Amino acid sequence: MAYSSKVMSHYTNPRNVGSFGKDEAGVGTGIVGAPECGDVMKLQLKISDEGVIEDARFKTFGCGSAIASSSYVTELVKGKKIEEALAIKNSLIVQELNLPPVKIHCSVLAEDAIKAAISDWQKRKGEKGSNKKEEAA
Amino acid sequence: MCAQCGGPVAAELDLFGALGMPRRLVIEPAELEQRYHDLGRRIHPDRFASGAPAVKEASLKGTALLTRAYRVLRDPVSRGLYWLELNGEKLSDDNKQVPPELAALVFEVQEQLAELREASEPTASESLAAAIREWRGTVQEAMDRARDALAMNFAKWDEGRAEPNSLIAELKKTLSEIAYLRTLLRDIDRELEPPSLSG
Known part of the structure; x- marks a missing residue:
């Protein structure tokens, strides 16, 4: 199957590959997997105390569409508030990368990775300031 | 093909039915083997080589169904997936x-x-x-x-x-x-x- 030019661009020249230290301040880590194809995706977000995503890194083992979806997402979320990032739907990724129907699950994975990374950040933040009241989700 | 009379059976038989087994998830491997081999012998195409075309065809189709049933039900994973399918789930x-x-x-x-x-x-x-x-x-x-x-x-x-x-x-x-x-x-x-x- 031929990949779209946007997928190819992210696949051959992925943006923001790598990782932050898991325990680094302000870092949220999300690891999500797709059992039907064996793919696994790690997305890390560096988030300010005000809840703005300052930087992102990813590492994905999987097909070109999974790599492209996560690479695109790292660009997409930078500078966004966590509420905005949480509102990102996989359909946006599908549209941007022209993903065919059989690859839609790759975009779902990337959407799940954002949510998992933010929830990890919130959890870690909560543990750090456990005397503070929990913020409503 | 019916194992008792040799006549054709409904094509819509599910894979449990093909082996004459109830639709149960726990299957004893030895029982599965035995049924597969017994039924396979009874409906084997060689036995109907001189039969009417419809009977020959039923024997071939029945044998193919039986083999598929055996392969799918033998492995617990494929059996579980098939059972989900029977229940309209994927x-x-x-x-x-x-x-x-x-x-x-x-x-x-x-x-x-x-x-x-x-x-x-x-x-x-x-x-x-x-x-x-x-x-x-x-x-x-x-x-x-x-x-x-x-x-x-x-x-x-x-x-x-x-x-x-x-x-x-x-x-x-x-x-x-x-x-x-x-x-x-x-x-x-x-x-x-x-x-x-x-x-």
């Missing part, structure tokens, strides 16, 4: 989120496999390979646990101890975990195999 219809600790395990192993592929120093690749062999044990243990969980849920269903919707959700979860682990084991074994001489 793995892909579900939310495919896997437990975080399983995703983390897969990520960890895949990262090491990537390192092994990129290692140029023989000593480095040897120690990486040793580490991966150890990981393989962990992955296999997770697989054994998932298979035990599958067997337990099969029994629960047969004994009528499970609420259908929650059992279907549970089966989907376990079957997708098994699929994930199976792919991972395959990837590990592919990397650990000695390179072929022709390569």
